[in-house]
Amino acid sequence: MLDASTTTAPRVAGPAEPADDDLELLLLIRHFELSLLDLFSAGKLNGTTHTCLGQEHVPVALGPLLGEGDYVFSNHRGHGHYLARFRDPEGLLAEIMGRQGAVCDGVGGSQHILRGRYLSTGVQGESLPVAVGTGLHLKRHEPGSLALVHIGDGTWGEGSVYEALNMAQLWRVPVVVAVENNGIAQSTPAALQMAGSIEGRVTGMGIAYRRIESCDVHDIRTAVEADVEQVRATNRPLVLEFSVPRVGPHSKGDDTRTQEELADARSRDWYEVYGRRFPEGFARADARLRERVSQVTRDVDARPLSEWRDACLAPSA
């Protein structure tokens, strides 16, 4: 089994042509996020939203490795996680726009979504111990299932992360932490917020770890498939660190990075990489998904406002 030591995914020369389904999903998320930024500019959204531009491949790659019984805990940057699980842009957009058909009636909004075994919340680090509790339940009643938690690099500043990992390892809880390390937390570069490394911290607790540099969904799956199976078989937690570029702003219009930094991020974007490598198939799919999302947007935008489904929760009750 994967041990508490550094193990790096095999570097491939370049990405293979993605399966149609993967590409569809990647592009669905991409255009969904782009469309949100447009809606913001048009003054059609309020509050805040964090797009996952550049990080779409993580949930897309992990998706097929998950079963229905697995839980997914997401964070503020969770649209891709949701779409990869449910392929439901209507429900999510309605949630963000507060329209009928919203997954959570517009109460939760972009950062707070619960649907079946998927849950996101907006306080960084909070979901890790919750995932450990969930994993304990699965271990007892549904062995072989696991809880997957997405967190960012900046979230490793929070003490909760360590409290949770310690318990997960002590008690052998089937939790997988997918770290989307985009090298930045809001405006703060990783070097200014993280001493040492995620790998060092994780292995220091005796926890299994793997780093993934590739943005190729097939390669990623190949690299982590066995590790994830090990979690199911042994109930030992696992941390996967994905090196990803943040191609968009933190939320909206708040990117303070230099032109070079942005250019570097874009050069590592799966969208660029895939687009350059398979220009034709890619462009067709790209156009198709752009159109699909714009239909969804028009549809949702035309809907009436959402209502509290559970009348007892409404404050007037």
Next chain:
Amino acid sequence: MLDASTTTAPRVAGPAEPADDDLELLLLIRHFELSLLDLFSAGKLNGTTHTCLGQEHVPVALGPLLGEGDYVFSNHRGHGHYLARFRDPEGLLAEIMGRQGAVCDGVGGSQHILRGRYLSTGVQGESLPVAVGTGLHLKRHEPGSLALVHIGDGTWGEGSVYEALNMAQLWRVPVVVAVENNGIAQSTPAALQMAGSIEGRVTGMGIAYRRIESCDVHDIRTAVEADVEQVRATNRPLVLEFSVPRVGPHSKGDDTRTQEELADARSRDWYEVYGRRFPEGFARADARLRERVSQVTRDVDARPLSEWRDACLAPSA
């Protein structure tokens, strides 16, 4: 300089004869603590108290390495830390008994003491980030001084520890963490509360670390002296892990360990080790300090009750 890698103190065959001053201090603390347990049994103390029986050598060894400008942050098990710094059994006992002459007027009691650059408090883990703030101040205004924090092994469960260490290392703050690893937290053995190791966690953050197994104060000093100087010179934090036996109960009468475990702890007690090796000088000093402490106890017990020194703080004000 000491790097972020495992470095173990040289194992010595057995302890050298301690300097008179060291032995006096060790025995002062020992008899102070034993006397507290007696006072409890006699119904003369209320509240709770945590003796440092078996761990006295840590502050005694570190004492001469500290300067007046250094801060010491102590925890619930802090009598030895206080006595090693101030050699003031009267003030401390008066604090614990709520008598005149109490360091903190009896308000703080056993766990909450502030005197000059010495501070203890009773919430585990809380003092680590405070020490980082203190260290930042020292770095700017009194370079070469440092903040020393005593914590136990169990305290590594608290997220604050990691939040603080991360900042200490990121910002190069002169903080030394002295971990008194007695292998137990209240009633919970280390194996049930700590995954991986302290060393792994610390070096995973890129922080300098050293483990000390010896209970010989001279050996300890020799082993860590240069490391502590490095902290002063470079402002890089340092974690020292002392393997120590807890010879007494957690607080009073709440020891649930087996006879073997207790016997093992006692066999590693500096008191046993020194006593066996230098029976005569030891016995003389032992008797002298026992008598000294019993005088202090009689004296303090005869004093009137303490009063809030600062009239404005008293609730009636």
Next chain:
Amino acid sequence: MPRSERVVENLNAALHRVFAEDESAYLIGEDLADPYGGAFKVGKGLSTKYPGRVLSTPLSESGFVGVANGLALTGNTVFAEIMFGDFAFLAFDQLCNFAAKSVSMYGSRQELRMVVRCPVGGHRGYGPTHSQAVQKHFMGVPNLALYELTPFHDSADVFAEMVGRGEPCIHFEDKTLYGTRRWTEGTDDLFEFGFAGARREYGTAQPRVGSGDADCVIIATGGTAPLALQAARKLFLEAETVCRLVVPSRLYPLDLSPVEGMLARARRIVVVEEGVAGGTWGADVAQEIYERMWESLSGRVRLVHSDSSVIPSAAHLEREVLVQAEDIEKTVREALAR
């Protein structure tokens, strides 16, 4: 007064009952494993009988309340124990931002069966970081219900009620009650003990002879109930003042209806709690009383609480700060003097 088993035994039995009846029951917190059974022994015997369902955790208050949240979200019944209530501040985020909000922030009601037990209060010389009555800080969080251990209530009933709510609850337990004996229905030499409310929401005690309206109704939290009773006895014996004692099992949200009639007929109302001054539970109770019965009130509601101070360690200093029976007695006398 009629006396039965010790409060800590009642609590322990209540937990054993939950565990026996509910296969999904968990207890999580520090040093819970036998033979220790938790710092105050409330969990004794559970880890031996139900080894997989008692989780003795590392020192990680925020973390283990988070784990409790996860267990509750997946449909289990979870009891968490914070060793000293002061440390509940370390888990404030998991309690208020996660547990409570999860019930409603996803649009449809999410059921969470979860009780966080917090030993609170002073009088034991544990010092400033181990002695607070922290109840008031948790008031007014939607879907976070607050209960307090009382000498009247059977903890088995209270636990069942909390679990039945399907939302996170905090159960505050005044440490001074653990070792005392429960009060049961019936009479002692002077007082009659009973309950008000269809679900026994309030424990009550009143002088056996004073069948008419009370001079004063004293509403007191569980931890201060023995002090209030002591004051009431003294007032009755020395001044023939009839005080009715009313002790709620649930502090928040508060429903005064079961005692509204009694309150409306009282000459004076005094509210007692151990928490220090400022933003008190009593202010909220008073506010509720003013709102409900402004027209019938014959005097203002008086609050009794501890002084605005840290809780000192030394017994003689601690005494000055904390509410004592004499403070209650004095307040009742003053209230009636006007």
Next chain:
Amino acid sequence: MPRSERVVENLNAALHRVFAEDESAYLIGEDLADPYGGAFKVGKGLSTKYPGRVLSTPLSESGFVGVANGLALTGNTVFAEIMFGDFAFLAFDQLCNFAAKSVSMYGSRQELRMVVRCPVGGHRGYGPTHSQAVQKHFMGVPNLALYELTPFHDSADVFAEMVGRGEPCIHFEDKTLYGTRRWTEGTDDLFEFGFAGARREYGTAQPRVGSGDADCVIIATGGTAPLALQAARKLFLEAETVCRLVVPSRLYPLDLSPVEGMLARARRIVVVEEGVAGGTWGADVAQEIYERMWESLSGRVRLVHSDSSVIPSAAHLEREVLVQAEDIEKTVREALAR
């Protein structure tokens, strides 16, 4: 009304002034470094001008408030910024169990110059974990003073007062005020703006013509002041009701003396805050009023606050939950109708 610079500019200038005058001043929190200058830009320019004294931290609310405590203990003046007030719950322990207690629990008074700034409140669609008005939860901690940003007060004065206390303070800042313009002394078409109290403790606004006693005094926290003013204007124009608006700079401990006379002469008193129901600041203010002026009160104190609910994300749902100007207007009308 007379208007000057934007509130966020005033706050930023106040911080710059502290930093210029006090070499020991620090600002610590997340994403404070320029060009970002903090999530709400209150710290803009500081890190450029005083690079060593602005600490942009990792995500570690508990940890960096602890670091602030250490800096304050060693004699520095420390401002900490919690990005969203909801996250102050993560630092509850460092704030209440360490910072506040350290002032007094060591017997002699320990000076701590420390201000924790918390943007709070809703109306911005940030959703349930980023929108709470958390003020009430921090009330009644000895040696922890609570202030709130208002449209009246110059933050430079308020910062100086907080720092001068030598004990930890929390400065709550309603996000909706940042972008609005400050109100200054003088008059607009209808109202006169000024202050009450020797140290301008309360901002006040009253109709220019209504020189007599007020029909209603509205005590409102800074964040709800614009809503209260809107209600007062409407009531004056539509119903000739004279409302005086009173906005405290300090929420806790509260000293009503500067406005006591005004309150005593008012027909009705309404207290407004954004926090949700239960254990509210308003209940504490009301309690203080009942205690001080029971005899002269001509009616009960009315509280206006948000509904007992999480704060939803969608604007139309959020509106239903949060206090609006109409709620205040309605409460004043109802109060006066009796």
